[in-house]
Amino acid sequence: MFEILYQDDALIAINKPSGWLVHRSWLDKHETTVVMQTLRDQIGQHVFPIHRLDRPTSGVLLFALSSETARLMSQQFATKQIEKTYHAIVRGYVEGEAIIDYPLVEELDKIADKFSTPNKPAQDAITFYRGISKIEVPIKVGKFDTARFSFVELKPQTGRKHQLRRHMKHIFHPILGDSKHGDLHQNRAFTAYFGIKRLMLHASSLNIIHPLTLCPITIKADLDDNWQSILNNFELI
Template sequence: MDTFTRFPDILYEDDSLIALHKPAGLLVHPSWISPASTPNLISLLKQQFPGDTFHTIHRLDRGTSGVILFVRNDKEAAKVMHQQFLDRQVSKTYLCVVRGWTEVEGTIDYALRYEKDRYSEPFANEDKAPREAVTHYRTLAQVELPIAVGRYPVARYSLLEVKPETGRKHQIRRHMKHIMHPLVGDTNHGEGRHNRLFRDHFSIHRLLLMATELTVVHPKALRKVHISAPLDEEVLSLFEKLGWGRLSELAENPQLLY
């Protein structure tokens, strides 16, 4: 069972906004398919700041770690921030590890159909038209491991910087699967043999998708707010093992990659 013994690190805080460093495996909201006692960010925020109200303006999957932003106490500010996401005025950056060697850079422009959650949305209409979805990526590092997978004698992986232009459900995971480079650790859209390789050889039991940067316009001050999250020790240790040790500098300054 997942345990989260301390409150997540606060990356940014003022009277209107609070950004947390969400660990992989922690829910943002209570889930229909998890026990009521399962830890989630909203409950932790309410415990940490009793009397405050927190508004969700975007989401991270349970398996994704990194920057997540909430509006506190101000319904009008929440509407403003929500509209920023809808109008694509928010800049989001992720790092992810994918199967195979990707192109140096690319743009995935592939509309995505509505993805129904049969537990939380049992009566939702699945016949919605596909919606525009655009993801930009850049390859930062690659590795070839002398480990056989299926009929291949070696296993290849790439580290990507990803910037989604739109915000569809599971967009990065589904887009990378679409170009045949699924995310490592993705049990829904990935490939089991590669997920097992990382579990067996590196003790990695998580989705390798990390939200590293978020830039928004402050709803009150009307200035840009840039928030970044360092990589956690588990990911930094993995990068060392993969020969991507130079990326450990991200622990102090994520901007060094970019």
């Protein structure tokens, strides 16, 4: 059973666990247990996707309960009326706040995007980030005797594929548990010390305008016990 964060006659939002595909995909054609079908069975009605979260990302995931509502909400996402807030644990110490303004070339998957046009020009991509807390742990990584990690807030201003993961890599603070854009040695050190192996990226909140009432709504997803057990060891920056 998914944790339902918000539900009315038009919308439903859940706290998506890490490891779940939103819908059936060529990325894993053998996976039959996906969020859309499971949520449909849980509430007894069809749901319509509005946006997506990568499989390893947890947090707020919003669906419409009709195709018309999905269309209206998709317009909000397309016109950047939606505000998203994520939290992540990254390599190294991140202090203060800043904006990453670094265009990204579309990242195509060999299977899922095999019919997409390659070699497109880079697209604008902007991310706000803020350091919250940090930790240094006594585990050797490469030539260093300790490993340093930071807990950060991320607010994407654009919606490019894997934007947060790629932007944090760009500033040399890759997200822990990121097998594609992260640091393998740091990932192993993090897993060895905390005993948790997953992408440490969570969609914490989503600010929207309700498509029918036109009232602003904030939907929040709490960090799970694994996150909390790790963050209890961090010190505020």
